[in-house]
């Protein structure tokens with residue numbers, strides 16, 4: 001099936017940056033310049049404290065809001081956590097899950113991430129499931145094994161119908177925030193491997209619809225080559241999503257390829 005059945009998706013992962021008022025300034029600029037186009041799916045993922053104000057500032061635009069994490073229960077005694085229902089009530093329809101920083105600093109396992117993926121889908125939140133190898137794993141030629149284990153674990157018990165609402169983000173850990181990007185060919189090889197795995201697990205039709213994003217130092221200077229690859233359907237953008245100019249440029253590059 002041709003790549004054109006998948007709309008490009010550009011998602012900004014702000015991480016722990018921007019107060020609510022700084023967030024409003026950023027999304028207003030984004031709204032102004034790309035807030036009425038629908039060639040590309042655009043998502044911004046502010047910290048929880050800026051979700052409501054950003055969501056309101058984006059009202060009437062085509063831009064989606066997403067969370068960066070969540071707990072897999074709708075309510076209860078889980079101090080400090082945020083539920084899928086809470087995210088939905090703050091305008092979110094996407095949520096980033098299993099980011100390598102969560103896996104590393106907060107010891108998140110594939111099983112825990114899987115429970116979040118299932119809870120997100122149940123609440124009509126589209127999970128952006130992050131997978132990717134560390135430098136030592138790439139050097140030991142374990143990239144595909146690591147990614148396969150993360151996919152098997154993270155997507156356990158997801159049905160083929162649900163799978164169409166899943167977004168996968170391939171983020172080689174050694175490329176995140178380091179300025180080192182995987183070459184387009186290196187990234188494509190892993191994206192192709194992911195698509196094949198998805199076909200085996202969910203069938204060709206669902207796999208052809210699932211968007212696989214690349215993440216790790218994507219910026220306007222390297223986006224065109226990455227996004228032109230057959231199985232790269234967008235980007236999960238950290239650093240370059242914190243300034244309106246670079247984020248808008250990324251959306252513009254994806255639109256031109258659409």
Ligand code: PGA
Nearest residue numbers: 176177216217237238239
């Ligand atoms: P980066 O982050 O673009 O700053 O490398 C990407 C991510 O961690 O999602």
